[in-house]
Amino acid sequence: MKHEETIISGFGGQGALFAGQLLAYAGIAETLYVTWIPSYGPEMRGGTANCTVILSEEEIGAPIIQNPTAAIVLNLPSMEKYEPLVKPGGLLIVNQSLIPVESTRQDIRVITIPATDIATELGNPRMANLVLLGAFIQATGLISMESLESELGKHISERHRKWLEPNKEALHKGAEFA
Amino acid sequence: MKHEETIISGFGGQGALFAGQLLAYAGIAETLYVTWIPSYGPEMRGGTANCTVILSEEEIGAPIIQNPTAAIVLNLPSMEKYEPLVKPGGLLIVNQSLIPVESTRQDIRVITIPATDIATELGNPRMANLVLLGAFIQATGLISMESLESELGKHISERHRKWLEPNKEALHKGAEFA
Amino acid sequence: MGRGMVILNIDRCKGCGLCTHVCPVNILVLSPDTFNAKGYHPVTVTDMEQCIGCASCATICPDVVFTVFRRKRQPQAAAANA
Amino acid sequence: MGRGMVILNIDRCKGCGLCTHVCPVNILVLSPDTFNAKGYHPVTVTDMEQCIGCASCATICPDVVFTVFRRKRQPQAAAANA
Amino acid sequence: MAKELLKGNVAFAEAAVRYGLEAYFGYPITPQSEALEHLSGRMVELGRVFLQAESEVAAVNMVYGAASAGVRVMTSTSGPGFALMAEGLSYIAGSEVPAVFVNMMRGGPGLGNIQPSQADYFFMTKTAGHGDFHPLVLAPASIQELIDMMGLAFELAEKYRTLVYIAGDGSLGQMMESAELPPMQPLREKRPDWAVIGCEGRDPNIITSLYLGAKNLEAVNIRLQKKLAEIKQNETRWKEYETEDAEILLVAYGTVGRICTSVVRESRKQGLKIGLLRPQTLWPFPDTRIRELAAQVKAILVSEMSAGQMLEDVERTAQGQCPVKFYGRLGGVVPLTDEILSETRKLVREVA
Amino acid sequence: MAKELLKGNVAFAEAAVRYGLEAYFGYPITPQSEALEHLSGRMVELGRVFLQAESEVAAVNMVYGAASAGVRVMTSTSGPGFALMAEGLSYIAGSEVPAVFVNMMRGGPGLGNIQPSQADYFFMTKTAGHGDFHPLVLAPASIQELIDMMGLAFELAEKYRTLVYIAGDGSLGQMMESAELPPMQPLREKRPDWAVIGCEGRDPNIITSLYLGAKNLEAVNIRLQKKLAEIKQNETRWKEYETEDAEILLVAYGTVGRICTSVVRESRKQGLKIGLLRPQTLWPFPDTRIRELAAQVKAILVSEMSAGQMLEDVERTAQGQCPVKFYGRLGGVVPLTDEILSETRKLVREVA
Amino acid sequence: MSIEVKIPDEMELVYEYPDALTEVSSHYCPGCTHGIVHRLVAEVIDELGIREKTIGVAPVGCAVLAYKYIKTDFVEAAHGRALAMATGIKRVNPDKIVFTYQGDGDLAAIGTAETVHAANRGELLTTVFINNAIYGMTGGQMAPTTLPGMITTSSPTGRDVITAGYPIKMSEILAQTTGAVYITRESATNLGAIRKTKKAIKRAFMAQIAGLGYACVEVVSTCCTNWNMDPWEAMKWAEENMTEYFPLGTFKMTDEVKALQVR
Amino acid sequence: MSIEVKIPDEMELVYEYPDALTEVSSHYCPGCTHGIVHRLVAEVIDELGIREKTIGVAPVGCAVLAYKYIKTDFVEAAHGRALAMATGIKRVNPDKIVFTYQGDGDLAAIGTAETVHAANRGELLTTVFINNAIYGMTGGQMAPTTLPGMITTSSPTGRDVITAGYPIKMSEILAQTTGAVYITRESATNLGAIRKTKKAIKRAFMAQIAGLGYACVEVVSTCCTNWNMDPWEAMKWAEENMTEYFPLGTFKMTDEVKALQVR
Ligand SMILES: Cc1ncc(C[n+]2csc(CCOP(=O)(O)OP(=O)(O)O)c2C)c(N)n1
Ligand SMILES: Cc1ncc(C[n+]2csc(CCOP(=O)(O)OP(=O)(O)O)c2C)c(N)n1
Ligand code: SF4
Ligand code: SF4
Ligand code: SF4
Ligand code: SF4
Ligand code: SF4
Ligand code: SF4
Ligand SMILES: [Mg+2]
């Protein structure tokens, strides 16, 4: 049974929330049950933003979890917070460009990607979120790249539509690391 | 044991509430427990005013009662309402001047006084309340005439002080009927 | 029959006396001895003949006691007004 | 040493840029490459010598980043002012 | 002091003055306006603070301000006005400043009427507006008790830095009774350490109910709950009448409570073993004692001027040990001794 | 309609639109403002009434006005705003006009914070402000249920001419979930007979909550209580999960209720006989069913994001048949599956 | 109401009981100006022929039972919230006429925010505002409009403006709101003033009908009972004292309102 | 704050960090005028030497945490009730200086009644009123002062005055209250305006200290975040658009206030 509880976390502006939503949209497209819940409120002003996304073949109980089955960390504070929390056997995807430390966990799979660097190369460091997301779906097989691309097309804002193709490329680049 | 539950009732302006307060003050002077509770609110605008006064040697429970041990009625509607409610063995004091009917109760003591006429003779029809109150204390022996007179002296308003002596006379005139 | 007349809905009257102060011909007084159904000394008209139908009483009466009539104007006067 | 000088409490700066618009001698810029502890590109002084100590920067800065000094007036000028 | 004939509303207002009330903010509403009227004269006369606010919303927030400044402060109102205070009450609860509120309950819901009622029981005991909190609720049954509880209210409010309510009703406010007022007490000389009175010689004091971050606010709430537990431990109060051998227990508070003393007296005359427990604190509720008595008696009869609110607390504490019945009057009707008595007799027959 | 990814606040707002909402009056407050924002666009687009009021006090009274005119109307808010509505809610209750209120609860008391909470349970279920009344309170646990309950809320409000509340919390408002919106429904064509819309061709209609004289108001209250009894009879709703053979019963609603479905799932995996009853109506409360289950199970664990409010209702209904324990988080903290699970295990050991 | 009197043919009716008033005798004290203003409102409703499409909003105050007397659809609002409730009603009944009838405690104390904002939004509503300088219904406490020095049950030594604050001038304040189109202060203390008040109320209703904006007619009134005066004495007192602090006059009238033909 | 820089002898200090400000860095967005006005309040408190006898009242709004920044005793009021709370504080601390710091939603929407009545009573209080035409804290909804046509999260197609009502002019309204002695509208959108604002705030505090009455300084401000503008752009926009609808100037100043010597 497919069931993945993922936390995506980074600085505000790094697109953690959007990556989570995209994952959620794609989950729905593949008829999974989906929940997405952000941290909200004053802590957001503090600078970090994170969301929890659950995709499952069965109805979802708790939408807030302590120990994710996967975590995508975009910056150092997120790494420090979530690396220890990933469930044994789980997955950790690390934005190497901004995270100068390495995971010491032996009981989980760790994928390290210079995502911000790759994104910068593709034209915009803000696409690091998608690089990491690409790796995530490749590694988990939770949903297909096609769903993700198609939802990206639907939900990208007008302002950012020019970035659609580079965004897709970011997904693919990331997938190569998984 | 002294315990008397009295309802005093009349038109607004006939002084039912004041008579009740005076009784209550005198009760306290004689170290009885005392409660005085008026009808209040919109029904007062309707024209009738009544109060329930309880004087007792023991602590008073319910301050509101259905069946008084005594009723002093100043006008016809009050007569109609309270005559049937007086407890068997109780006392009913009727302002004959304004109440053209007679009580049919055999199981209570009824004192009928042309109180408004007497008061008018004494100079002010508004003293009917005291005429009736005089009869009441005489009939019940609940408190002494002295206490009543002395409290009257204390609680009569400045505006009405000139009526103090006639008021006292009203009490005595009433007492003669009991 | 004077220039005007009023009909009183006596039972509405609360005896406030306002009308008695504004009647220009002073024909409204509170009746000192009678009570109406509400228990007030109601207004009464002392001399209806003098009423000019000015409706001052009706204008100030808070309890809408008055209905007021006035002698019709002469037709020519009405025409002149038109 | 110019007519004025400022001291910056860099870590308070949020890089809003307001001061850069009001400095009459245009010596304030946001540093494009560096981040302060809060993660902002903080203000920096390009040429302190030109500072006239006008305190415009301090007047507009919402985060009280500036302390401002100005060359003391000549005593005689002060006297003239008194 | 000797006994005087005192009207409820005047009695509690004057008692407050004598117990050292330093500031009153209020808005007129029947059936408690005589309290505000009394204080409008007395407080000014004594050089203390009286202000008629523009609304109950303003009044509660003025009370909040004065309480933050550490003075003995109160307001009084009735149902609709009390409802308007809900937000302010929650702020006061959250910032732990002491303040006293008198609610002379009247018939509801809505504008209802101005007759006596106990229908704000839930509203007063279960919560101080939004959020987790229980005010301490005192329920006087006589004017003497109303007077005495006024002093107790200030004492407890300040001891625990908490909200204290006095739950009266229209009849308690409007009736007169023989009672004794306390002697005039001196005002406190010093404001408490936490009060906002200017920070001369110390760090600034801050009064707030804002705690960003769930963990921070949870910590505050845990502290509040501890305080409430302590209050429950120490301050639960009630009176019992003829409960030793009672087979039927009446539970009633305030005006209905005193009416039930008559019921007990009457029924004992008739040889019925009826007892009464009259809660004097509605929160904390005398849980433990009622649970004990529920094990002893054959049935409990709760009577209220409401559709049955305290009833739920009795049901909860009786724990099914005996049947719990209810007799209530609504919308401003005060139950008579005879009504409750006949309900009691019915119950006696049922459980016989 | 297919499933969409919907944010709670947007979902209930759009659902309301599709269920025929004719007017919305509200005031921004986190964590529900997205609902107001969504409606500010949608209602205007559809030519319906949207107005941002000057306060929650104004908003509730605008709702009261529009409800009196017989349209489908609602507002939404959170704790402090809800508290300010207390008086208006009582008027609406007393005059029996239908209206729907959504409260996305946040941490309190006072300003507290904006994190998810269930601490307004008492405030919402026990009373609509002052006076005797219980609003009908729906408690959705998912965004789909939130959507569906929006329609139910209007239906029940109009059927019984009563106040209906939806008790959500910040996380339900802020989360997104896959859910299906209803198709757009046509607006009602006719206003109800009792509505104030001008008295053409009939005697004037009057909407009031004022009833002078205790007996009159008592009669009204008796009618209200009958209506509430009928609602209790017909509209009590809950969901059960694995209760047939349960030895420990969890009772939780809303967000905590859905978390407890995970607890049940986990504990069943571990071979523990745990069941869950999730009330979908908080008032009326599923008394009877809980009483039955209390006879069956060895213990009950109530979990809330509060200091234990629904707990009292469970205690009351369990009637001492089994121990009732509590696990709660306060001030905006959402309990995790594991926490509740470990509490449950503890209880399993205790009653073994 | 049936009166059995033969009216001579040469007589014409100049004043009769308004259609829009029920026959219920009011609960107001003898001589209370509420009665006068109720009558004016009813007359205006009759003259404009809008009784069947008008909805009244009663306040909490002595006029709480206005719905018993004025024969239109009516609601009874919470204390001070009449204009919020009226806003709700009007917004969903844009083709109906909605008016509030409020006292000074209701409109100018507890209801200040609702009043100012309804006016400022320019709600299409008409307000009749009875300023009797007192809380009549609750037994004569100080109102926001109580005059300096005036004795009330909550200012027993006379309103001391230093501690109790100053009487509030609502018309002056409302005139500063953008959405108000007609703000006037009239009085009910003499015949001429009463006639003017009626005209103002009519204009205020017409402004609503014409869709121009918010209109409020403040009526300087009396409360003989709580002022402890005979009704006539109260009127004289009001004229001499109230209108000094509360000058009569129109504080705001847009050109469109001015252009309305009010007979 | 310790800065280790050697200052040449010939230099004198012309601006330094105010004593009355704590060293906590604010939560305000970069370029938010709240920061500027906080600083002005602190400077005024320092210059008047009243820090230890001043009590601040924070609103609910972006300035909710004002107590973290201004180093006086402070309370955090319920939304809109700052002036009621301040009244309670001042009445029992008549010898202390009490001020409120409020946003436009707080002061001019939900708090309208408390604002108008505190002013009208003439409470000895000082208000600093940040008019940024938006609900900043809650995410940019329409405020009572949002300009016509302005897009906000609750007026997505621009404020339509016909349905949403008109922006409210609080200073004009407060100027009509009897108890107010100084009502002025300043701005924080350019250097000169900021300096004038400081002077106005100082005068407003001095009016309180002198026991003259209520004073309110409205400050036309920006909310770059919710206006979706760069801070400087926001200032220019405010200057061009806000001050047209909200003209700067003093709406009420009694002679006593005018006579105060404000340096
Ligand atoms: C919330 C609330 N507070 C207080 C009251 C009590 N109350 C009823 S009417 C009134 C004042 C009435 O004065 P006003 O509005 O001037 O009307 P008037 O009676 O003078 O015509 C008050 C304070 C109430 N019913 N509701
Ligand atoms: C009773 C209540 N209603 C609503 C809110 C939500 N709320 C918090 S701040 C705010 C508005 C803030 O706007 P403003 O006063 O203009 O201050 P700004 O943030 O723009 O400085 C609102 C509506 C609340 N906390 N309490
Ligand atoms: S109509 Fe005129 S003259 Fe006739 S009674 Fe009335 S006031 Fe007097
Ligand atoms: S004005 Fe009307 S109520 Fe008053 S006395 Fe004249 S008729 Fe009677
Ligand atoms: S003091 Fe004047 S010249 Fe110097 S940096 Fe600041 S603004 Fe520029
Ligand atoms: S104004 Fe202040 S915060 Fe903004 S850039 Fe300049 S120094 Fe930094
Ligand atoms: S109390 Fe005053 S306002 Fe009320 S009805 Fe009597 S006179 Fe009129
Ligand atoms: S949201 Fe607006 S008002 Fe609030 S801190 Fe940011 S810029 Fe300032
Ligand atoms: Mg009045």
Ligand SMILES: [Mg+2]
């Ligand atoms: Mg703002």
